[in-house]
Amino acid sequence: MMFNILKFKTSKITYCLILFGLLFTTAKVCAQDSITKQTYIYKKGDPNGIGKFYMGREIAYVMGYQGIGWLERSEREEEEKTTKLLKNMNIKPTDVIADIGAGSGYHVFKMAKMAHKGLIYAVDIQPEMLLTMESRKAKENIKNVETILGSEQSDSLPENSVDKVLMVDVYHEFSYPAEMIASIKKALKPKGQIFLIEYRGEDDSVPIKRVHKMTIKQAVKEFEIAGFVLKKNINNLPWQHCMIFEKK
Ligand SMILES: C[S@@+](CC[C@H](N)C(=O)[O-])C[C@H]1O[C@@H](n2cnc3c(N)ncnc32)[C@H](O)[C@@H]1O
Numbered sequence: 463m464m465f466n467i468l469k470f471k472t473s474k475i476t477y478c479l480i481l482f483g484l485l486f487t488t489a490k491v492c493a494q495d496s497i498t499k500q501t502y503i504y505k506k507g508d509p510n511g512i513g514k515f516y517m518g519r520e521i522a523y524v525m526g527y528q529g530i531g532w533l534e535r536s537e538r539e540e541e542e543k544t545t546k547l548l549k550n551m552n553i554k555p556t557d558v559i560a561d562i563g564a565g566s567g568y569h570v571f572k573m574a575k576m577a578h579k580g581l582i583y584a585v586d587i588q589p590e591m592l593l594t595m596e597s598r599k600a601k602e603n604i605k606n607v608e609t610i611l612g613s614e615q616s617d618s619l620p621e622n623s624v625d626k627v628l629m630v631d632v633y634h635e636f637s638y639p640a641e642m643i644a645s646i647k648k649a650l651k652p653k654g655q656i657f658l659i660e661y662r663g664e665d666d667s668v669p670i671k672r673v674h675k676m677t678i679k680q681a682v683k684e685f686e687i688a689g690f691v692l693k694k695n696i697n698n699l700p701w702q703h704c705m706i707f708e709k710k
Contacts, residue, residue: 563636
């Protein structure tokens, strides 16, 4: 009798637990769905923005491949101190690094020399950018660069594969920043680091349009919600922040 009662009780408890589990999962899925639906707000904004806002920030238009000449301009080193920026990354010869929004590969080929025993994934959504990098790879016989066609919502990288992620002047133009950060998080190894390089939004003297700049406060807000913490901001570049984010 006792056994029966217990059995009855156990099965009732089990039933309740299953029901609770189902309710919890359904609630979680609904919550995720509603976050996804409400993540972005659409309204009229800056002429250089796409009229889509994420956490109060308007997203900028993607820079087309027609701007390759500007990305590769000879005065860029002087203006942005790229060498210093790459030094900030403390690149090791065996590092696996993803340059997301790699463009024409301005940083990719410099990093490929520094991580000569490692690998550089050069991710972009414009096939023209990948073609430009592929032709340089072939011309200079570079073996440790792999170009990857990403999408607006995914970096298309293998999971748990990269030590470092570099994003130079690209994050602010992701049309799905929440999805991109989630995708980057998957690709990054547990102790991996994101180097987020953005023109300083707090500084009016930086000669770049407003929607193409970011403040530290805004970046922290967007990365914290995705499970990252700002390790430090290296303040040694003329125009840009060099923010280092790690997984919480
Ligand atoms: C302003 S360019 C910067 C290129 C490069 N990082 C540099 O500093 O020379 C931004 C690049 O990000 C790319 N991009 C935009 N959204 C992207 C996404 N979701 N995933 C990968 N690349 C993206 C664009 O196609 C463009 O090539």
